[in-house]
Amino acid sequence: MKRSWSNVLFGIDEELLKSKSSYNTAKEILQQPKLWKETLENFKKTKNNLEEYLKKIGLNEEFQVIFTGAGTSEYIGNILELFLKKNSNLEFKSIGTTEILNNPSNYLKKNRKILLVSFARSGDSPESVGVVNLMNENIKDIYHLFITCNKEGALAKILEENKKAFLLLMPEKSNDKSFAMTSSFSCMLLSGILAFSSNIEKKYEEIEKIIELASKELNRKYEKIKKLAEEDHKRIVILGSGILSGLGQELALKIMELSAGKVVAVNNTTLGFRHGPKSIINEKTIIFNLINESKYAKKYDEDLLEEMKLDEKANKIVVYCINKNEKIEKNADELIFIEKNDNNILDNQLASLFIYLVYGQMYAFFKSQYLGNTTDNPFPTGEVNRVVKKFKIYKFEWE
Numbered sequence: 001m002k003r004s005w006s007n008v009l010f011g012i013d014e015e016l017l018k019s020k021s022s023y024n025t026a027k028e029i030l031q032q033p034k035l036w037k038e039t040l041e042n043f044k045k046t047k048n049n050l051e052e053y054l055k056k057i058g059l060n061e062e063f064q065v066i067f068t069g070a071g072t073s074e075y076i077g078n079i080l081e082l083f084l085k086k087n088s089n090l091e092f093k094s095i096g097t098t099e100i101l102n103n104p105s106n107y108l109k110k111n112r113k114i115l116l117v118s119f120a121r122s123g124d125s126p127e128s129v130g131v132v133n134l135m136n137e138n139i140k141d142i143y144h145l146f147i148t149c150n151k152e153g154a155l156a157k158i159l160e161e162n163k164k165a166f167l168l169l170m171p172e173k174s175n176d177k178s179f180a181m182t183s184s185f186s187c188m189l190l191s192g193i194l195a196f197s198s199n200i201e202k203k204y205e206e207i208e209k210i211i212e213l214a215s216k217e218l219n220r221k222y223e224k225i226k227k228l229a230e231e232d233h234k235r236i237v238i239l240g241s242g243i244l245s246g247l248g249q250e251l252a253l254k255i256m257e258l259s260a261g262k263v264v265a266v267n268n269t270t271l272g273f274r275h276g277p278k279s280i281i282n283e284k285t286i287i288f289n290l291i292n293e294s295k296y297a298k299k300y301d302e303d304l305l306e307e308m309k310l311d312e313k314a315n316k317i318v319v320y321c322i323n324k325n326e327k328i329e330k331n332a333d334e335l336i337f338i339e340k341n342d343n344n345i346l347d348n349q350l351a352s353l354f355i356y357l358v359y360g361q362m363y364a365f366f367k368s369q370y371l372g373n374t375t376d377n378p379f380p381t382g383e384v385n386r387v388v389k390k391f392k393i394y395k396f397e398w399e
Contacts, residue, residue: 010030010222010362011226020374020375021375021377022368025178025179025182025258025368025375026365028173029365030218032187032214035170036187036190036211037211038171039187039190040194040207040208040211043191043195046168047194049166050145050168057115059090059115061091063113063115064093064112064114065093065114065196066093066094066116067092067095067117068094068096068100068117068118069096069119070098070120070128072121072185073097073119073181074119075185075246075249075250076185076192077094077096077192079243079247080189081094083193084193087198088198094246097125098127100131101131101134104134104138105398108135110138110140110398111140113143114135116131116142116143118145118147118148119192120146120147120150121150121175121176122153123155124150124153124154126390128155129158130393132144132155136162137396138396138397144166145195146158146166147168147188147191148170148188149169149171149172149176149184150175151172170184170187170191174187174188178375179257179375179376179377180257180375182361185250186357190354203350206347206350210350210355214355217338224334224336225366226366228316228334228363228366229365229366229370230370231286231315233263233315234263234285235263235265235281235286236252236255236263236285236286236288237280237281237286237287237314239267239269239287239290240270240289240356241270241271241292241300242294242297243352243353244352249267251360251361251363251364253265255360255363255367258367258368259364259367259368259378260371260379262371263367270292270297282315283313284315285314285315286314286316287317287318288318288319288363289304289320290352290356291321291322292349292352293321302327305317305331306327309331316334317331318333318334319334320337320355321336321337322348322351323348324337336359
């Protein structure tokens with residue numbers, strides 16, 4: 001008897017995925033468009049309250065807006081810093097909680113007004129709470145925006161005793177059960193974009209289109225990406241410039257995590273790759289080029305692509321793009337792009353973030369499956385954990 005699609009994820013029987021401890025990761029990747037819609041609708045309901053809070057604290061050019069988080073949560077800030085600053089007079093800066101906690105005086109000024117935007121899936125990692133406490137104790141004018149997926153987490157509960165904080169809570173299902181951050185990453189990224197974007201009605205319209213497009217791409221591109229993941233590549237390179245540099249960090253980390261370190265995945269910028277890191281390329285290397293849809297930046301992406309094709313060193317060169325052209329087609333061994341009849345979006349930069357993200361997440365998932373890993377927990381013996389274990393936090397004093 002033929003099974004219905006509801007019993008299958010990425011063409012794999014869900015019972016088989018459960019038996020391989022891989023069901024949650026597949027489900028959490030596939031559910032993202034639905035959760036983005038929920039995130040969008042939740043934001044619309046919360047928007048006025050957030051605006052009132054930002055008005056109340058007097059957010060203006062005197063503030064430094066610091067995006068912070070650890071690991072994947074830090075990469076959200078790395079993307080947002082570059083995505084938002086070109087259309088805003090605010091000073092955006094992304095600094096990981098791991099850096100702030102370790103060396104506060106390198107990043108903070110005690111008399112500077114700061115809005116700390118904390119991203120956290122669980123809200124329970126030692127650094128998340130540690131940095132909030134450090135800021136409250138050492139910065140005179142400190143205000144908080146918590147963007148988290150866990151209403152029961154330590155970060156969310158700080159709100160109960162801190163009137164200088166505002167909480168944006170993500171959909172409940174975005175608090176991934178699996179090891180890897182997938183739904184959590186994308187929902188928090190979307191919320192960060194919405195929280196600080198101008199011309200918000202236009203953003204709503206664009207995001208609706210991206211949600212529809214991502215849903216289609218998850219269903220029609222997974223087989224092609226699965227075939228790539230089942231090739232025996234030992235070295236994986238992710239290249240992207242501008243806002244795609246932070247996305248490259250995330251996609252490389254996903255591969256490293258879900259492969260349990262069995263393959264090496266690195267990321268670099270388009271122009272930075274030539275300065276030494278290019279030496280990683282050999283006959284076991286696959287390179288993913290995240291094409292920047294800025295007309296200016298795209299020229300550099302195309303030139304590096306052509307250069308690597310002529311070098312004939314890499315085993316395979318894969319291109320993710322929204323708009324393909326003759327030069328890209330000529331130099332890509334594998335091209336994963338948006339079909340023309342679906343490309344009715346106006347903001348290709350925004351679209352590239354979310355579409356390339358789901359491409360990369362699918363690749364990491366299928367690479368993990370190919371390697372025989374338990375994808376929901378690639379480290380069953382506990383070397384790396386879903387939430388970092390507690391460690392000693394030291395009291396900071398200005399020197």
